[in-house]
Each structure stands twice: as C-alpha cells, then as structure tokens.
Amino acid sequence: MNTVALIEMQLAGQEEKRLAIENGQVDHLGRPKIAVVADGAWSKRSYKTKYNALSGVACIIGAKTKKVIFCRVRNKYCCICQLAENRDEIAQDHVCFKNWNSASTAMEADIIVEGFKQSLHMHNVIYSQLIGDGDSSIMKRLRLEKPYGTNVVIKKVECTNHLLRNYINRLRDISGKRKNDKGDVIPGCYRKVVHDRLLRLLYAVTEAIKYRRHEQTDRTYEATLTLLKADITNGPNHVFGDHTKCQSYFCEGQKKGEENIVPI
Secondary structure, eight states: OOHHHHHHHHHHHHHHHHHHHHTTOBOTTSOBEEEEEEEEEESSOOTTSOOOOSEEEEEEEETTTOOEEEEEEEESOOHHHHHHHHTTOOOOSOOOOOOOOSOGGGHHHHHHHHHHHHHHHHHSOEEEEEEEOSOHHHHHHHHHHOTTOTTOOOEEEEOHHHHHHHHHHHHHHHHHOSBOTTSOBOOHHHHHHHHHTHHHHHHHHHHHHHHHHHOOOOOOHHHHHHHHHHHHHHHHHHHTTOOTTOOTTTOOSOOTTOOOOTTO
16 A cells, blocks of 8 residues: 555544544444445446456545545456466566455455454544445445444445436336336337436436425424425426426426326
C-alpha cells in the first residue's frame, strides 16, 4: 500500500471518528460507530457474462466525509510469473502483485470484509452500517465472519443509485419480453409503450424521493416512508395517463390530449 494513500485514509478515518463522537454515535464500550459506503470494480466489464477479470479493486468510503478510508486490490495475474511459467523457468526475484487464486466474483466481498476486520486497528471505529448495492454475498460473509463479535449487528442500507438502476433494468427486461410468465403473448404495442417511457418511469421515482426527503413536516419517519411507497407505486399510473391517485406536488392532473392507457 502506498504510504501517502495510507496516510490519507487514516486521516479520513480520524475525521469520521471525530464526527461520530460529536454526534454521540458510540457503542456500549464507547467505540465510535460510522456508516460506510462500499463498492468494487474490475479490470474489465462483464456484461453479465464471463466473470473472469484478472484484477479487482474495492473501496470503503466514510458516509459523512465522502472520503476513502480503506482500499485494496486483488490480482490473479503477474506478468513476470506468467512469463517464467511460459518459458518453464523459475521466476527471478521481483515484487509479485498476484494475491488471489479464487473466483473473480469473490474479490469485492473479500476486500470489503477485510476492511471491516481492520476498522478497529486502522481507525478505532466500527462500521455499523453498510451502504451498498444489492450484492448479498458481502452481507453473508460479514454475518459469518462477525468482525466485531456476536453482539454487534451490521445494518445493510441499499444504495439509491443501485436500486434505481435495478428498477430500470427490470423494466427494460419486461419491455423486451414477448411472453409473460404464463406463456401468453404480449403484443408489441404494449411492450413499446413501456420501452418508450422508461426514462419517465425513472424520473417519477427520483422526483418522489427528492420531494419526500426535503419535505418539511411533523410526520414520523415511518409515516413519510408510507407516503413515499404510495408515490412510487403510483408512478407507473402517472406515466401511463392515470392521475387519480397523484399527489398535488407531483402533477396537475390529466393533460390536454393525454391518453389514459392504464385500463389496457
């Protein structure tokens, strides 16, 4: 690990620790608890196939400071080792960066779990919340490893960006299916209606989230979530022309010449 990078991560960790203490976010032993964002990347895109990248990286970022507090790389390949193997020779002395022999798909989870295990040593903090994508393998590993013992439960928070991406990808898949789950043929005109409105469907969700997040109200958090759920559920109705359940902040009702295709 580069010395400068390590120092910067340690400084970022100290800042996260200070903010947690100031906000009273500590456990029963007085250890600061922070929320972190974690994600991984690979040396090549998979396009949902051929998960065989030779290198992968993952980072853990402090949710409050937005600064990197942990980063590691996993490599399945070393050019010097490979060259020696091709020549049936013994590799010369060198700094070998190959440190991974398992599946490429497991790189991200392994790095993030390592980061959780080192959080107390590096920063003297507990990563109590993990904000990330819907990858269940990471949480499964964390539950098995229990980096902070059996009494500390790490909470998973789904990343909004990943949720929206999965939402639109699912809708795109639906718009491309020629048959439904029952085997009935879906007319092309119906599929085109969905496909042509993908961005509007996404916009409906993002605007509902934005409004409820910044809304000034005395309602409880749970009540706001209930309203947000209703807004998101109503999004397709709004996009396809049925405004009977739209909130006033969201739209002003049926537009001139707009067709309501929900009854279809």
